[in-house]
Amino acid sequence: MVERAPDPSAVVIFDGECAFCDAAVNFIIDRDVGAYFRFASRQSPAGKRLLQAHGLPAEGLGSLVLIEAGDVHVRSTASLRIARRLSGPWPIAYAFVVVPAPLRDGVYGVVSRNRKRWMGESQSCAVPSPERRARYLST
Numbered sequence: 001m002v003e004r005a006p007d008p009s010a011v012v013i014f015d016g017e018c019a020f021c022d023a024a025v026n027f028i029i030d031r032d033v034g035a036y037f038r039f040a041s042r043q044s045p046a047g048k049r050l051l052q053a054h055g056l057p058a059e060g061l062g063s064l065v066l067i068e069a070g071d072v073h074v075r076s077t078a079s080l081r082i083a084r085r086l087s088g089p090w091p092i093a094y095a096f097v098v099v100p101a102p103l104r105d106g107v108y109g110v111v112s113r114n115r116k117r118w119m120g121e122s123q124s125c126a127v128p129s130p131e132r133r134a135r136y137l138s139t
């Protein structure tokens with residue numbers, strides 16, 4: 001019998017209709033060797049429930065949301081906190097947390113406003129492997 005690891009304490013909520021966001025989730029999964037993060041699209045029942053529970057709007061947020069140990073992080077702070085848990089050189093990016101959030105979020109905003117124009121909207125979803133599917137919250 002295989003013993004299951006304890007549930008991670010971090011959930012990434014993303015725009016499930018955005019190809020850029022889908023690519024970002026796959027990027028995270030590929031570098032999250034400890035399977036620390038779970039994922040929910042903001043359009044899913046789980047995503048909507050989590051956003052509501054934390055007082056965040058289901059639409060118009062334009063940001064990746066990280067819920068970690070009960071704390072909510074958005075925009076550049078969420079991205080940097082995610083990066084610090086990834087394998088490879090990505091944790092180095094967390095050093096940018098010393099840059100004032102308004103400056104970091106300005107750069108984040110440029111990407112957020114243009115993400116669908118740059119990569120389009122997801123018209124269909126690839127069927128993930130069972131291992132990847134287990135990382136997504138469904139209800």
